[in-house]
Every structure is written in C-alpha cells, then in structure tokens.
Amino acid sequence: MKSLQQFSLQKNNSFAVDTVTPVIYYPKNDQDLQLLATVTSGCFYILGEGSNTLFVEDFTPVIIKPEFLGIHVKETNDYYQVNAACGENWHDLVCFCINKGINGLENLALIPGSVGAAPVQNIGAYGVEIADFIESVTWFDFAENKSQHLFKAQCQFGYRNSIFKQQLKNKGIITDITLRFPKNWQPKLNYQGLKDLPENTSAKAIMNAVIAIRNSKLPDPKVIPNAGSFFKNPLVSAAQFLSLKNNHPTIPYYRQSNGSVKLAAGWLIEKSALKGYQMSGAAVHDKQALVLTNLDSASGLDIKNLAIYVQKTVFDLFAICLQPEVRMIAEQGEVTLGAIN
Ligand SMILES: Cc1cc2nc3c(=O)[nH]c(=O)nc-3n(C[C@H](O)[C@H](O)[C@H](O)COP(=O)(O)OP(=O)(O)OC[C@H]3O[C@@H](n4cnc5c(N)ncnc54)[C@H](O)[C@@H]3O)c2cc1C
Numbered sequence: 143m144k145s146l147q148q149f150s151l152q153k154n155n156s157f158a159v160d161t162v163t164p165v166i167y168y169p170k171n172d173q174d175l176q177l178l179a180t181v182t183s184g185c186f187y188i189l190g191e192g193s194n195t196l197f198v199e200d201f202t203p204v205i206i207k208p209e210f211l212g213i214h215v216k217e218t219n220d221y222y223q224v225n226a227a228c229g230e231n232w233h234d235l236v237c238f239c240i241n242k243g244i245n246g247l248e249n250l251a252l253i254p255g256s257v258g259a260a261p262v263q264n265i266g267a268y269g270v271e272i273a274d275f276i277e278s279v280t281w282f283d284f285a286e287n288k289s290q291h292l293f294k295a296q297c298q299f300g301y302r303n304s305i306f307k308q309q310l311k312n313k314g315i316i317t318d319i320t321l322r323f324p325k326n327w328q329p330k331l332n333y334q335g336l337k338d339l340p341e342n343t344s345a346k347a348i349m350n351a352v353i354a355i356r357n358s359k360l361p362d363p364k365v366i367p368n369a370g371s372f373f374k375n376p377l378v379s380a381a382q383f384l385s386l387k388n389n390h391p392t393i394p395y396y397r398q399s400n401g402s403v404k405l406a407a408g409w410l411i412e413k414s415a416l417k418g419y420q421m422s423g424a425a426v427h428d429k430q431a432l433v434l435t436n437l438d439s440a441s442g443l444d445i446k447n448l449a450i451y452v453q454k455t456v457f458d459l460f461a462i463c464l465q466p467e468v469r470m471i472a473e474q475g476e477v478t479l480g481a482i483n
Pocket of ligand 1: 156187188189190191192193194195208228253254255256257258259260262263264265266267306314315316317360361362363368369370371469
C-alpha cells in the first residue's frame, strides 16, 4: 500500500491550510485496511477530499485516505441500483448517473468531496439529502477487521448527521455505498431558485440549474479557499422562536415536523454585522456570511479563532450558539470550538 511520510496536506484540504502529517496511508482495498490495524488503535484521521475539514494545528494525526474506486449499476423493472466506491468524487458520480438517465441526484450536483464522506454528514442541498437514496453502506469495522453492510435505518441519518459522526466515529471506514433510484422519478423543485423551472424539466436541466446557482452563490475553493457552510443551521424551540420573531420580525425560518424551528445561520451572522469581517487573513465571505474563507495565508488556528468570534458575536445578539458543520482536527484528534465565555 502506498504511504508517504512528513507529507504536507495543503493541497488536500479546501481551506488550503498548510499542515503536515507524520504519515499518510492510501488503502485501495480491504486487504490494505487489514494491514492498518496497529494504526487504527492509535490516533488517526480518515480524510476524503478535505472539503469539510479544518486542520487547526501545524501537525495532524496519521492520515488514512482511502482510494477505493469503481461504480457499478444494476437495473430492475422498477429501479436502478448504483454502487460507488468511497474514493470516487461525489460530483462525478452525480454526472455519471444523470448522463446514464438515472435520475435523483441532480439537486446534489457540485457538492465537493468524496463518495465515502457523503453519508457521514448526510450531505444535502436544494431540498434533497443523500439519505433519500441510500440503500446500504459498506462499513469496514476496525475492531472486527472486516466489512459489513449497514442498511439505511442503521445509519441513523439526520440533518447533517449520521451514526458515522456519532457512535461509529473513528471505528471504521465507509468503503462503498449502494443507492437506489426508483424509475418513477419526480423532480424536486420546491426550493428557492428551482421554483421557476417547469414541472416537466429534465433531471439534466435541474442539475445544470443547480450548478449555475451554486457557481453564482458560493466561492470556488480553488480561488478562495473555504469549506462551504461553516456552521449548521440552528434548531430552536417554538417558544424561543416566538420571542426571536418578536424582536426580529424579518427572521427567515423553517418549521420542522417535530415542532422545532430551523433558522438560517447565514442570516444570523449577517445581522450580527459580520459579513466581510476579517481577522488575521481569515474572513467571513462578503457575499455568503455562512462561509468562512482563507483570504490571505491564514493558519487553521486563525480560521478557528474567527469561527469562535462569529459564534460569540451571534450568541451575544440572539442567544443562539451556532455549531460548526466543519470537522476541526488538531494533532491529537478532533476538537470543538470550546465553550462561549
Ligand atoms: C464550496 C463548498 C460547498 C459545499 N456545499 C455543501 C452542501 O451544499 N451540502 C453539504 O452537505 N455539504 C456541503 N459542503 C461540505 C462538503 O462538500 C461535504 O461535507 C462533503 O461530503 C465532504 O467530502 P470530503 O471527501 O471532502 O470530506 P472530508 O472533509 O475529507 O471528511 C469529512 C468527514 O468525513 C469523514 N470521512 C471521509 N471519508 C470517509 C470514509 N470513507 N469513511 C468514513 N469517514 C469518512 C472524515 O473523517 C470527516 O470526518 C460544501 C463544501 C464546500 C467546500
């Protein structure tokens, strides 16, 4: 199995933070993973394409970067079943499916990253989540040293959440995923930006519309390094929402089926007058306040400090504690933003 020592990860994270790993392993199959048993009993981090990861120190733990490849399609009378390996690029998989007439993933076009990371935070956009299509996930369990299938219900998908971020964190690797696409496809157009498309729009046209909207709204990480939405949209109780709405009548909100209310983190940051705010080379994007950027050679710590400042400023104004969507990794493993003081 390929491995490299004292390797800079600057090109392997979308914040373009310069940090060094003592060793990076590139397993391509289960046999390679079996050889990593001693590594996985210590401190390590599984890295996909690094577009949801902020390395916050000059050094990282040992890195495992799976490079399993392959996409396989099965067809029945009613549905397509697509199996994709974790090292494939997510957007390439979306294009592959749409070009073959397998519809469903069009709303999830252009989300950066690998197939293997997609179920971890249950990627979602424009009213669709990967959980809508997951049939099963192949999971290589480090303790068992072998693979097993986890079916959708076992994955415990939620909003930007799954069992892979919770009980199974660092316990194994997603090596491939199996998606199911019913042939009686219906377009999902009820999200801002897609509402004006006609009902008979093709999946390819929806994909192109999603690509155009995303290109116009989000900074390209290759030009301005970033990891997309830095914070999750917060959920508040109905009572807390009522008091917020009294004080801020224009607050955008999305009622949830369980009675809670989802708020737009970007709006809260913008109303805290932080759009365009800069600190030590890190910045709140001037058009999309939910995105933190590495504007000018910021370190991971600079970006983390900006995130702490944003979290505290929003808390002081709205009494809401924003939680990061991005995973923050120090030399000794995953860290949080810490308590607000
Ligand atoms: C410009 C931009 C826009 C974005 N827009 C969206 C969006 O619309 N919706 C959305 O949901 N996300 C969005 N994101 C976030 C990001 O694209 C997703 O989180 C994506 O799934 C990250 O993939 P990755 O391979 O880069 O993950 P990484 O950052 O490499 O890893 C993310 C997490 O997954 C774990 N992981 C990676 N691979 C595996 C594996 N094979 N097995 C087990 N664990 C693994 C890692 O340990 C880590 O905890 C955006 C990011 C950017 C930069």
